[in-house]
Structures are given as C-alpha cells and as structure tokens.
Amino acid sequence: MAVPQLYYFDLRGFGEYIRLLYLDNKIEFEDIRYNIGGEEWPEVKKKMIFGQMPALKHNGQEIAQTGAILHLNGSNEEEATFLGMFFEGVRDSRMKYVRFIYVDEETRENLVQKTLPEHLANFEKLFKIHSGDFIIGNKTNYADYILFEELDVYHHLDAKILDKFPSLKAFWERMWKRPNLKSYLEKRDADRVFINAIEKGLD
Template sequence: MSGKPRLHYVNARGRMEPIRWLLAAAGVEFEEAFLETKDDLKKLQTNGDLLFQQVPMVEIDGMKMVQTRAILNYIAGKYNLYGKDLKERALIDMYVEGLADLNELISSNFFQPADKKEEHLASVMDKAANRYFPVYEKVLKGHGQDFLVGNKLSRADVQLLETILLVEESKPDILAKFPLLQSFKAKTSNIPNIKKFLQPGSQRKQPIQEKDIPRLMQIFH
C-alpha cells in the first residue's frame, strides 16, 4: 500500500464521483482500482471486502469503507471540510442531502425508456431551476458570504459546484437567474485544488455515454 486512499469502483462517475471530488478538493492524492468485469466485483464480495456486498469501497486509514455518505462524512471530517460545530455540520448535511436528491434525479434519466428520456430530463431541469438551486442562491444572499456555511470551504460547497457543472452539461444556461451562484461557481472553480481537478487529464470522470450503459449494467447486475 502506498498510503494513498484506494478507490474501488467502475471507471465512471456514479456514486464514487463525489468522493473523488472531495478528496481532490482536500488536496489528497488517491489511487483507483477499476472494476472491469462482474468477476472483479465478485472477487471483492468473496474476499469479504464489501460489508454490504456493494461498491463504492474506499481503502483509507486501514479501513475498507463502504456506503457513500459514510465515506464522504469521514473524508470531510478528516480534512476539516465539515464545519466547526454540530450546528454547522447540520447545515452542511441539509445542503448536501438536497444536492444528493437532485443528483439521484439526474442519474435516473439513464434508466428511463428511450421515448421518455427527453420529458424526464426536462422535468429534472425544471426541479433544478425552481426547487433546488433557489435554495442555495437564498443561502448565499442571506449571509452575504462566499461559501454556504461558516464562510469557509466545506463539503457542501464542493458538492454544489460538482452539481452545478453536472446540470450545466444538460442545460448550459441553468444559472442565468442566479447571479450569486454564478459568482460562487467562478470563485470555487478557481480554488487551486479544485482548479487542478477540473483540468483535462485529472481523475474527474466524463459523462456516461449511452454505449457504456450495457457494460456497466453487466458488472452490477
């Protein structure tokens, strides 16, 4: 072991992507072990490496951690991205859970019938514009600070930027009515560790293509 966290997942975004983002924002180098076939997953399951028989799994600090939220909580706490007290942590958790809900809606579009995809995506973009992003615009306006909680970068900011960029892939003008989110995006994108992660050739994953879905389904089902 190199001492670096080792991430076990497919070579795609999925549930591992926010973990990659958070490690990168914390300036932590990590290694990846990609699952290429169903046998790769079965091997981890047979070896007892997966507590609930599923990935993501991250080897870190002598642990084999599973469950995305648990992994993110640990990384955020370890690298001082989780607020200064319980109240700040509660706010961060609320903001992150809202973003997780939106991310689930976006991800579910891949599994819609072909003739329903466009309609479903339009519904998701409507929710992003009218239910989710107004919350974060209001938070930033309410306290007039650069970050969501405690005027300091937290996991909530990292996940908000990740989600903004994700939504913009489908609707580039999504932030048109959100000047504070536009400013937030510009500032957080230029934080050195994040800026590095956004450069070509980083470990950030590209959008899943339709042609990739059968291969991924074969591994997981």
C-alpha cells in the same frame, strides 16, 4: 503510513464528490477505478461492505457510503446540521437526474425547465444564509464538493441552467478556478470522462 484507497467505477458518479474533496485539499489517495461491465468488479463486489461503491480502505478499515466518506463537519452543531441538510438536499436533486438518465421518469425539457430549477432555487436561498465564498463562510466543507459536482453535471445538460441563480453560478465558477482542481477538471473534460454509466442527454 499507507494512503487511502478509493474504489469506484471509471466514471464521475458518486465517487467524484470524494475525488474532488481529496484533490482540492491535497489529501493523497489511490484512485482505483473499475470498468463498467468489466470482469474485475463482480469479484471485488463480494468483498465490499454492502457490495457497492464508492468505498474507502485505509489502515485495514473499510468505509462505505458516500456521506460517511465525505463527512467533515462544520465547526459547531448548528453548522454541522446545516451542512447535512444541504448535502441531503443535493442528493435528492441528484436522484431526480438519475431517474431521468436511467428510467426515463420525465422528459429532458421538464427536467431542465422545471424540476432542476426548483431545486436550484432552494439551494440559491440556502447558499445566501451564510456569508462567504462557500456554503459556510470562506472555508470549504464536504457539502461544497457535492454541490459543485451537481452544478457541473447540470451545466452539461444545459449551459444556461445556472444563469438565474447568480450565487450558485459564482460558486461554480470559483470552484473551477481553485488551483488544486483546475487541471484535473480541464483534463476530465478533455478526456470526456462519463458522468454516468450511459451518456444520455449530454450532447
């Protein structure tokens, strides 16, 4: 059986949530990356659903949209709803960051000192609702990977940003140590893989 093919740009962005989930769960996949501004993507774009990435192709089927690709629900309807709420909350936080990076919507100081901490305070409260090492219990779900990637991105902005949120910081540190992720994450940092199409505010 052919392995899934994940299509995204050669940066972290939204595709990184899926890569982390697949790597951590030992799901074999082909990581197909396109250079920003390269000649290949405009032609590939014409053939993609919605003309955007990430996209996943497997056994003749194409799936678009990050959430649809990641979607591994909780064990019951209540957990599934909770995970969906957490996932969308993290995406809202990400959009604040994205607007800072690409459209100068606010200053770096305001983002780090006010906007992101407000979101992190909400995530800290939600994280404590269920006991265990992850958002729900002691088994990872798709929302854990988007949360981890966002915490790692924010840590690049400010190394102390997680200090006031002990549950989130412990989770972030725990994810970094997961055997199936550790070497990938270390190599990613060593290679200085871009988080965004531009590396603004990450000195």
